[in-house]
Amino acid sequence: MPASVLRPVLGALGLTQIRYVDPVRRGRASGLVAEVYRQLERDFGVLAPPVALHAPAPEVLAAAWVLLRETLIVPGAAPRAAKEAVATAVSLGNACPYCATIHNNALGLLAGGGSARPDAGAAALEEVVNWAMPTDGGPPQPPPFPAAQTPELAGVAVLLHYLNRMVNVFLRDVPLPPGVPEVALPVVLRVLGWAMMSAARRPHGPGLSLDLLPAAPLPADLSWAAGNPTVAQAFGRACAAIDEAGRRSVPEAVRDLVQVNLVGWRGGPRGISRAWVEGLVEGLPERQRPVARFALLVAFASYQVDSAVVRDCRAAGADAPTLVEVSAWSAMTAARWLGAQLPAGG
Structure with missing residues (x-):
């Protein structure tokens, strides 16, 4: 064919x-x-x-x-x-x-x-x-x-x-x-x-996709990319777009909760069930808990997200763009954290 x-x-x-x-x-x-x-x-x-x-x-x-x-x-x-x-x-x-x-x-x-x-x-x-x-x-x-x-x-x-x-x-x-x-x-x-x-x-x-997004500086936690100007520009532009999506769709308290819980984490499992996430969201206002639960699961245990988690987000007002933006911000925040832990060459 x-x-x-x-x-x-x-x-x-x-x-x-x-x-x-x-x-x-x-x-x-x-x-x-x-x-x-x-x-x-x-x-x-x-x-x-x-x-x-x-x-x-x-x-x-x-x-x-x-x-x-x-x-x-x-x-x-x-x-x-x-x-x-x-x-x-x-x-x-x-x-x-x-x-x-x-x-x-x-x-x-x-x-x-x-x-x-x-x-x-x-x-x-x-x-x-x-x-x-x-x-x-x-x-x-x-x-x-x-x-x-x-x-x-x-x-x-x-x-x-x-x-x-x-x-x-x-x-x-x-x-x-x-x-x-x-x-x-x-x-x-x-x-x-x-x-x-x-x-x-x-x-x-190289670089033929860069014009899809506005120019942006390379964040400090992505300094490993600086040796390749095209890769550095790609990450600078892409992370700026995803960060902006997070500001639009992820409440500040939820962003803070995800980032605080990344400290000291090296990528291992949080638990065989989702019980770990409930203790983390209980201090938030009720209306923010569905998106917080979703964001935390995406960052730390994305394989534990199921239709019930998504349905709760929908019921709390998240439309399709919001679901994608919450997921993207949480996924990239975790990815950047784990990337910063990779041993770099001299």
């Missing part, structure tokens, strides 16, 4: 995977949403649901795309296989099977195989994985790569900490439309992989 026919089909099927908010259909997109969709299909190969789910909040959609393009897609100092290894490792650590499946599939294709293991391949990739998401409980590992690669690989790690949280809320566990049996997953992954790898072989100039 020609790419010009395949892309719209994949895009339409992908949008059916989005839950809790109505997706913006490709043919009905306009303005900033339409331009992001156009770039996403051109440079990533498909209208990827992890990005498209942001469409009810156009500036946040642009932020997600700018980060994905300028860190993962654009060729740079770090090889694409190392980026996909980081993306897979972070996704597994965050209990995001959707993202882990997509990025491990891409890693297998880049390796010329189809391995289901995220650490498959050269020892160098294993070292990168251990740096991005150590699993042995030991001290952080120094970067096993040249300092010039840090902005891209740390950028991919932060991006996936962010996207994993958004995907866990708004997508299913597997990249399949509702009602499609999981036995179809290998076929879907082959088609998606073909589309993504075909797009990856085309030239991608």
Whole structure:
């Protein structure tokens, strides 16, 4: 099937995977949403649901795309296989099977195989994985790569900490439309992989997505990005847009609650149930508790968000743009915190 026919089909099927908010259909997109969709299909190969789910909040959609393009897609100092290894490792650590499946599939294709293991391949990739998401409980590992690669690989790690949280809320566990049996997953992954790898072989100039968002300085906690001007601009612009979304949609007391609870956290689980969150929200006014519960879960345990949590937010007045903006602010706040803890190169 020609790419010009395949892309719209994949895009339409992908949008059916989005839950809790109505997706913006490709043919009905306009303005900033339409331009992001156009770039996403051109440079990533498909209208990827992890990005498209942001469409009810156009500036946040642009932020997600700018980060994905300028860190993962654009060729740079770090090889694409190392980026996909980081993306897979972070996704597994965050209990995001959707993202882990997509990025491990891409890693297998880049390796010329189809391995289901995220650490498959050269020892160098294993070292990168251990740096991005150590699993042995030991001290952080120094970067096993040249300092010039840090902005891209740390950028991919932060991006996936962010996207994993958004995907866990708004997508299913597997990249399949509702009602499609999981036995179809290998076929879907082959088609998606073909589309993504075909797009990856085309030239991608750095910085071509930056004009989607206004210029903004790089926040101090993202100083690891400073060595790559394009990645630094991408994070400066994207984080400014997401911060503004937070000011619009997340009450100040809720923002403070999330940020205070990040202090000292290293990404581990908060509990097997949601009981931990109830003690944190009980000091807030009743009307703020649903959004606070939602924001805390997105930041610390996005896999614990379910329809009841979202329904409570809706009942408290959150519309689709607000849901996306609350999620985006909480997810990026946690992602930035975790990114700042990654060991940086000298």
